[in-house]
Amino acid sequence: MNALVVAGVLIVLLGISYQTGWSKSRNLVTADGVKVHSRPQYHGSFTAIWAMIPALVILLLWAWFGGGITHNYTVSQIPQDILVSLDQAGLNGALIRINALASGYGVAGETAPWEQAAGDAVRSFNFLTFAGTLILAVVAGGAGLFYARSQINARLRARNSVERVVNVLLLACSAVAILTTVGIVASLVTEALRFFTFINPIDFFFGTVWAPNNAGGDNHGSYGLLPLLSGTLMITAIAMIVAVPVGLLSAIYLSQYAPKSFRAVAKPLIEILAGIPTIVFGFFALVTVGPFLRDFGNAIGLQISATSALTAGIVMGIMIIPFVSSLSDDIMNQVPRTLRDGAYGLGATQSETIRNVLLPAALPGIVGAFLLAVSRAIGETMIVVLAAGNAPILRGSPFEPVSTITVSIVNQLTGDTDFTGPQSLVGFALGLTLFVVTLCLNIFALYIVRRFREQYE
Amino acid sequence: MDMLAGKVKKTSLNVDSAMNPTDVLERPIRLTARDVTVHYGAKQALHGISIDIPDRAVTAFIGPSGCGKSTFLRCINRMNDTIEGAKVGGTIKLDGEDIYAPALDVVELRARIGMVFQKPNPFPKSIYDNVAYGPRIHGLARNKADLDEIVVSSLRKAGLFEEVKDRLQEPGTGLSGGQQQRLCIARAIAVGPEVILMDEPCSALDPIATAVIEELIDELRENYTIVIVTHSMQQAARVSQRTAFFHLGNLIEQGPTEDIFTNPVNKQTQDYIMGRIG
Secondary structure (H helix, E strand, O other), X not given: OHHHHHHHHHHHHXXXXXXXXXXXXXXXXXXXXXXXXXXXXXXXXXXXXXXXXXXXXXXXXXXXXXXXXXXXXXXXXXXXXXXXXXXXXXXXXHHHHHHHHHHOOOOOOOOOHHHHHHHHHHHHHHHHXXXXXXXXXXXXXXXHHHHHHHHOOOXXXXXHHHHHHHHHHHHHHHHHHHHHHHHHHHHHHHHHHHHXXXXXXXXXXXXXXXXXXXXXXXXXXXXXXXXXXHHHXXXXXXXXXXXXXXXXXXXXXXXXXXXXXXXXXXXXXXXXXXXXXXXXXXXXXXXXXXXHHHHHHHHOOOOOOOOOHHHHHHHHHHXXXXXXXXXXXXXXXXXXXXXXHHHHHOOOOHHHHHHHHHHHHHHHHHHHHHHHHHHHHHXXXXXXXXXXXXXXXXXXXXXXXXXXXXXXXXXXXXXXXXXOOHXXXXXXXXXXXXXXXXXXXXXXXXXXXXXXXXXXX | OOOOOOOOOOOOOOXXXXXXXXXXXXXXXXXXXXXXXEXXXXXXXXXXXXXXXXXXXXXXXXXXXOOOHHHHHHHHOOHHHXXXXXXXXXXXXXXXXXXXXXXXXXXXXXXXXXXXXXXXXXXXXXXXXHHHHHXXXXXXXXXXXXXXXXXXXXXXXXXXXXXXXXXXXXXXXXXXXXXXXXXXXHHHHHOOOOEEEEEOOOOOOOHHHHHHHHHHHHHHOOOXXXXXXXXXXXXXXXXOOEEEEEEOOEXXXXXXXXXXXXXXXXXXXXXXXXXXXX
């Protein structure tokens, strides 16, 4: 309700200020001999910006500090003798009851008279501060509006000012993405450092045993990364062995041989494969592929576990086929037609042209596509949770259950966690490791893609 | 019609050649096109082109953009095959042999009819590998020394060898535009073609590089049959012995270059040469 009122007031303010600036600007046109610098729309936007910014600043300030002020006021409404008798949890409970009374939702059980009184007081305080803030915002906005209106004349460079504001707005939006990344990395790093106060980094990065003691106590257990890393890399390698040939060859067929009509149907279908949720791939692995591999292994005398690195790797490979094929297809289509014509013109056959000219020219881009697929495979969780067997043991055989970094993060962080011991903090260290590995791969991929761009210019 | 190489045969098309004893059509005819049509899907791009192209001479195709001159050029080595939806009708014969005959191997045909494109398009390989590419896929060299010989002599014929002899292993894409285009010419020559098709070979080059290529074309004429498509009438006048004027998918007029430029018969040709259309 309050949000709606605020939004309504802001929209009205926006409309009025824009209209004011616009109509004042229209009247300038009659001024004799002087050319008006900016179009009326810019004068309108100029006025609107001047009106909106002070109003928004006041609303934001209240949003920032209002909570604290209200909290202090609410606490002050609790009688002194009761306040001293409350501990932290009791105080929080009392505040929740008072706020519930104030907002009119009501509370369970009897209300003490002081609670009712405090609730009424807080309700009127809330209303007053809300109305006060809103009025203040409108007044400030109005002041901005009149100031801007008084500034409007034929030579005012409204267009330049408006575009500067738009520039700042665009910058702010890109800053959101950057700051989020920085924040996440910073929190990963600090939490990982806390983890390393419990566990020696050497034991973590080079340990071969993964056996966290989740019961707590002084014995933390051992946190060796290597079993998880080897499981991750093994599954990723199997996935790439599946996805690279299938994806690349299908891309070659689609971009070079397929008739247009087939391509128009096949390409979207392959891309739908990328839209299947990974959890669905996960139970496809668990229910179909795993048992099939086990039976197949039995038939040829191989001991293959139903949940194993092989199962997870194969299904993950199928999952990333569209990444490889779709990206490679786009890259091959970007190879200039003149280059292919050059080979045809020399009497090269189609397959010679593809092998000798098209693939070498597209190779860096294709490698970039592979690396993006690898990043995707390394970070994949749901398929391995279901199909890899969750056995964090250092093993060389792909036919046995393994575990991965992502699965271990899930295991350590699900359920009740308090982030005070290494049992849960290890999640951040693992997350950081994963982040660094995929980041390196992405940087490598970007580097390759950039070289690709300069290839034939 | 007997159009075998080595036999001189005048056709009714070439009235002016009879009046002009120095016309290169006195020479053997290599290529004969009769009623060639091209459709791209439902759109007809060429309406019955008939032309004879003489041996060891430069024939220029001129005309405004979209007139079909490049389309016709691409019919001669069947490059239109690579474009989906393109359909070619009529007959084109190279030394009397129908190049659209089902039994003809298009790969062999393109080895005999080389092509140089509008934009220089060296492969992203070394200068050496660019030139060696054709001989390699066609198995023209028995050993490394043979291949070296082909590469060097092709680069020489294209007038590029002196400039690149010390950096044959550097990428061909690192050369200047004019050098790249001469590299493409060397690449075409290396396969040992009889005919070289050039599709506006100088349109992406500066005037100096253009002059070098034009000089080169004049030299190559002694050994190859050359067909060049050009936007520039001055270029056609400078390098060609015969000129054909295309307009809206029709072949309007053809004849010795000098006649076309000084004394065009057709009104449209006249207008184009005077700069009134195109």
